[in-house]
Amino acid sequence: MKKILAIALGAATVVSVSAQKETVAQAGKLAGKIDKIEEARALIKQAAENAETANDVNTWYTAGKIEMAAFDEAFKKRAINPNDASADPVAMGTELVNAYNYFLKALPLDSVPNAKGEIKPKYSKDMVGKLNGHHNDYFNYGGELFNNKHYYPEAYNAFMIYGDMPSQPWAAKSLKQVPDSMIALAYHYAGIGAYSGDALDDAIKAFEKARKAGITDPQNFVYEIASWQNVALRDSTKADLAKNKIQEAAMAGYQKFGIQNPLFLNNLVNSMLMDDKYDDAIAIVGEQITANPNMAFLYGLRGYINDRKGDDNASLADYRKAASFDDADIETLKNASKKIYTTGTVIWNGIEGPQPEKRQDVKTNYFEAAKAIAERAKAIDPNDSDVNYILDNINYALETYF
Numbered sequence: 001m002k003k004i005l006a007i008a009l010g011a012a013t014v015v016s017v018s019a020q021k022e023t024v025a026q027a028g029k030l031a032g033k034i035d036k037i038e039e040a041r042a043l044i045k046q047a048a049e050n051a052e053t054a055n056d057v058n059t060w061y062t063a064g065k066i067e068m069a070a071f072d073e074a075f076k077k078r079a080i081n082p083n084d085a086s087a088d089p090v091a092m093g094t095e096l097v098n099a100y101n102y103f104l105k106a107l108p109l110d111s112v113p114n115a116k117g118e119i120k121p122k123y124s125k126d127m128v129g130k131l132n133g134h135h136n137d138y139f140n141y142g143g144e145l146f147n148n149k150h151y152y153p154e155a156y157n158a159f160m161i162y163g164d165m166p167s168q169p170w171a172a173k174s175l176k177q178v179p180d181s182m183i184a185l186a187y188h189y190a191g192i193g194a195y196s197g198d199a200l201d202d203a204i205k206a207f208e209k210a211r212k213a214g215i216t217d218p219q220n221f222v223y224e225i226a227s228w229q230n231v232a233l234r235d236s237t238k239a240d241l242a243k244n245k246i247q248e249a250a251m252a253g254y255q256k257f258g259i260q261n262p263l264f265l266n267n268l269v270n271s272m273l274m275d276d277k278y279d280d281a282i283a284i285v286g287e288q289i290t291a292n293p294n295m296a297f298l299y300g301l302r303g304y305i306n307d308r309k310g311d312d313n314a315s316l317a318d319y320r321k322a323a324s325f326d327d328a329d330i331e332t333l334k335n336a337s338k339k340i341y342t343t344g345t346v347i348w349n350g351i352e353g354p355q356p357e358k359r360q361d362v363k364t365n366y367f368e369a370a371k372a373i374a375e376r377a378k379a380i381d382p383n384d385s386d387v388n389y390i391l392d393n394i395n396y397a398l399e400t401y402f
Contacts, residue, residue, distance in 0.1 A: 005082035020046070020053040028062045031069040034077075034086050037095075040066045057109035061123040064102030066131050071137070073165040090148050096134060097157045103127040107170070124170075131165065132172040137399065138162035139186055146189065152197025156206070159190035163209060184213035188220045195223055200234075203227045204245075211252055218261050221253035225267055247271035259288055262297055269301060278309040296325035300332035316343055323373045330384065333377035337390050341370035341397075348401065359401070367397050 027043035030036040044063045045222045047053040071092050078087035107128075110121045135218045141157030145151075163186040166175040191206030207224035225246050232242035246267055253264035265288065272281040285302045292298060303318030319336035322328055328336075346364025351358050 020050045021056075021058070023047050024053065024056075024059050024062050027066060031062075031066045032072050032073050034070055035068065037070045054216075055109060057106050057123060060106035060109065061127065062103045064099045064106060064127060064130075064260050067095040067099035067135070071099065071134075076135075089141065089144035089188075090150055090154070093145040093150070093154060093158055096137055096141055097154065097161065099134075100131060100138070100161050103131055128170045131170075132175060135162065135165055135175055135178075138165070139182070142186070142189060142193075145194055151193040152199050152202070153194075154375065156190045156193035156197070156199070156202060160195065160206060162186040163190065163206075163213070180214045181216070184210045184215040184220075187213060188215050188217060191220065191223055191227075191400065195227060200231050204231070205369045208249075211249065218253060218257050219265075221249055221256075222261070222263060224249045225253075225263070231393045243271050243274050259292065259295070259298070266301065269305060273305065273308050278305060281305045282309075294325065296322045296328035296332050298322075300328070300335055304335065307339065312343065315339060320369075323376075328376075330377050330387075333373050333380070334384075334386055334390065337370045337374040337377065337387075337394075340366055341390065341394050344370065345397065348397075363398070363402055367394055367401075371396055371398070 007080065013276035023043050024047045027040045027047070030043075033040075041063075044059065044066065047056075047059045048063070053059045074087040074092050074095075077084045078089075078092075079216055081087075091106035110124045110127075111119050132227075138158050139162040142155050142162060145155035145158055163183050166178050166183065172174045183256045183285055187210035191203045191210060194200075194203035194206055204224060204227045207220055207227065210220050211224060228242040228245045228249070232239045240252060250264050250271060252269050253261070257264060259265055265285070269281045269285065272278075282302060283304050285305065287297060288295075289298045299318045299322035303322060306312075306315035309315075316339060319339045322332050323336040324338075327329050344362045347366065348359070348362045351362070371391065374387055374390045374394060377384065378391065383386065
């Protein structure tokens with residue numbers, strides 16, 4: 001009786017495995033039939049969720065083949081009629097990404113040793129051939145997804161696949177010859193897609209890959225820095241990591257673009273100041289001042305560093321120098337005005353007795369000097385609340401003390 005029961009149970013298992021394999025076979029027969037893709041996906045889902053076929057290479061190979069065949073069929077239709085409703089570019093991009101993910105799941109399963117310890121891949125050549133042959137499509141349909149506002153995860157995934165594929169061990173020789181500039185651009189677009197979808201971790205991953213691949217667009221560095229700044233704001237436990245990563249990206253941007261975009265030098269300096277590396281920050285700004293002695297923002301930046309360092313005399317001298325340039329920007333002017341006014345207030349509060357000469361010096365060289373600089377800032381932006389606040393304080397001091 002026990003023997004009969006064991007045979008019966010074994011037969012049931014065989015029937016179960018056979019049924020699931022038949023399900024996969026049915027799904028495979030629907031490959032290339034765009035109108036049947038949801039039915040094919042449902043059948044694959046059954047097999048993927050069944051323990052008997054979840055780790056069967058044919059399950060995932062068939063799943064990838066269904067997605068790739070749907071893309072190929074739609075591609076043909078779109079070539080004939082770009083407005084063909086059955087050739088939806090968003091659906092096509094999704095099919096490409098699905099195919100890649102399924103094939104990547106199938107490839108290692110196709111190289112599992114058999115009972116004799118032999119490795120005899122059955123489907124790998126076909127899968128690798130399909131992926132290599134569609135490499136450019138991942139970039140093109142990443143663009144389609146992005147333009148149709150499917151930024152994340154759809155466009156992100158497509159662009160990342162394009163960027164990652166040439167480094168895969170199975171990548172064709174032609175893929176390994178794809179210019180780094182194209183790889184970097186794909187990662188950059190992937191980063192923008194993730195950033196647009198507020199997926200900061202993935203955005204950082206993509207922007208960093210683009211940077212290391214040699215991206216020439218300074219905005220990539222700006223986005224990478226902004227992503228880390230947002231991470232730090234949202235999670236205080238990552239503040240130190242963000243600081244270091246911002247310094248890394250800012251240094252790379254500074255080394256590549258110099259002070260063409262002041263943001264890189266500013267962020268580099270800020271990260272140094274967070275580590276109390278005042279002399280290092282002064283040195284790097286000093287190098288730029290030597291090379292560019294007529295740039296107001298550089299003196300303003302060094303004034304800020306000296307202020308943080310506690311060297312008031314050096315800070316005041318830098319801010320006065322910064323404000324002496326006719327083309328000084330509004331931020332430089334505001335900071336210079338604040339520094340000169342607050343320094344004058346400290347001096348004023350330290351004067352004992354009448355001492356009219358000292359008081360007149362504070363009025364002329366601090367309060368009135370600060371007011372003149374603040375009025376230049378106001379001329380740039382009359383509605384700047386910071387400028388108006390500074391002017392209110394200076395005018396109050398002048399009216400009260402004199």
